[in-house]
Amino acid sequence: MNETEGLRQRRPIRPQVVTDEAAALDAKDRSTYSGKVFRVTFLTLIVLVVLPLLGAIFLLECPIDPQPLSFQEPPLLSGVLEPNLKLRQAERLFEGSLVGPESIVNIGDVLYTGTADGQILKIEDGIIHTVARLGRPPCGTREFEPTCGRPLGIRVGPNGTLFVADCYQGLFEVNPVTGDVQILVSSHNPVQGKKMSFVNDLTLTQDGRKIYFTDSSSKWQRRDYAFLVMEGTDDGRLLEYDTVTKEVKVLLDGLRFPNGVQLSPNEDFLLVAETTMARIRRYYVSGLRKGGADMFVENMPGFPDNIRLSSSGGYWVAMAAVRLNPGFSMVDFLSQRPWLKRLIFKLLSQDTVMKFVPKYSLVLELSESGSYRRSFHDPNGEVVAYVSEAHEYDGHLYLGSFRSPFICRLKL
Known part of the structure; x- marks a missing residue:
């Protein structure tokens, strides 16, 4: 090794001086790299999620053709309508032994109801008996509902027989003793050129001569009620x-989801729940105003289902969904936004959509003139769920349901 090489090897290594400018350059490099990662991730997200979503929005067909609807601001839940927990005082009967007891009647101490499996049941001394079956098995799924049958409204006739509205098949008369079934009006026969796709509720005169009933739609069946609403x-x-x-x-025609129907005690008019519009119409069947119609109650705090007489001369109205004020009503919010309804039903099934509707059971007692007398609530439907009817008997309200596996009984 010569002297020059030795000096060259012994030359001290100069320390690297980190300046603000160097740090900035390093941070810039890291920022540029992070930015590239973000852009790649964002573009990947667009390709994998957003583009298919947009494609679905434009290419998928919407099963409904929603119409813009106009609602007033819901009434304040105050005074007679003040929320309470009175329905939670009800007791559940026969839980797990029947499903969907939509409507309830009594002959003496014996109760009768129709259930989701197409049966007419008798409940006597705490024991459930099958009186008749309106359709044929199998039952229990959406696919089989039209052939299984689905009894909804039920009434007692003057001769002690049962009159039943089956939403898929029509009107029946059932002998509760023998179980004999007679079809009175078949849904397969059009009325004035329009088919009956959703026979719902019925009421009849004391002599049994006239039966008044609702057909909720000529387009949608009961299993598609979410589309109808x-x-x-x-x-x-x-x-x-x-x-x-x-x-x-x-x-009457041109109704939006006509549901429960009730003849007045004097048999001079009918009340018809127009569920989609949160109101009850009145149609005159006798007297000077025969053939005329007006509004009995409008802008109700919920969406009315069945209507039944109360012992005070008024009417019980059951509601399984409400329009909270203060609060939020999804149906009200969507009413003027048909484009949003289309988008929702392109992407989600009706069962999924209905899960976003909060459970809230409400039973109202109306006076003979349509004013509110009493209200019984169960926020979140903890005890009384999916309520469809309030039938008064022997100092109690027997509460039907279009879905629950029980009947509820509330002492008045």
Whole structure:
């Protein structure tokens, strides 16, 4: 090794001086790298999620053609409508032994109801008996519901027989002793050129001559009731069946989801729940105003289902969904946004959509003039869920449900 090489090896290594400028350059490099990662991740997200979503929005067909609806601001839940927990005082009966007891009647101390498996049941001394079956098994799924049958409204006739509205098949008369079933009006026969797709509730005169009933839609069946509500379809009708002449005629049409129906004590008018519009119409069947109609109650705090007489001369109205004020009502929010309804039903099934509707059971007692007398609530439907009817008997309300596996009984 020569002297020059030795000096060159012994030359001290100069320390690297980190300046603000160097740190900035390093941070810039890291920032540039992070930015590249973010852009790649963002573009990947667009490709994997956003583009298919947009494609679905534009290419998928929407099952409904929603109409814009106009609602007033819901009434304040105050005074008579003040929220309470009175329905939670009800007791559940026969839990797990029957499903969907939509409507309830009594003959003496014996109760009768129709259930989701197409049966008419008798409940006597705490024991459930099958009286008749309106359809045929199998049952229990959406696919089989039309052939299984689905009894909804049920009434007792003057001769002690049961009159039943099956939403898929029509009107029946059932002998509760023998179990004999007679079809009175078949849904397969069009009325004034329109089919009956969703026969719902019925009421009849004391002599049994006239039966008044609702057909909720000529387009949608019961299993698609969410489509019916969200579309705002106005093809529902109030009809009359004459048991002597066997004729069916239309009393009112252009209704949006006509549901529960009740003849007044004097048999001079009918009340018809127009569920989608949160109101009850009145149609006159006798007197000077025969054939006329007006509004009995409008802008209700919920969406009315069945209507039944109360012992005070008024009416019980059951509601399984409410319009909270203060609060939020999804149906009200979507009413003027048909584009949003289309988007929702392109992406989600009706069962999924209905899960976003909060459970809230409400039973109202109306006076003979339509004012609110009493309200019984169960926020979140903890005890009384999916309530469809309030039938008063022997100092109690027997509460039907279109879905729950029990009947509730509330002492008045």
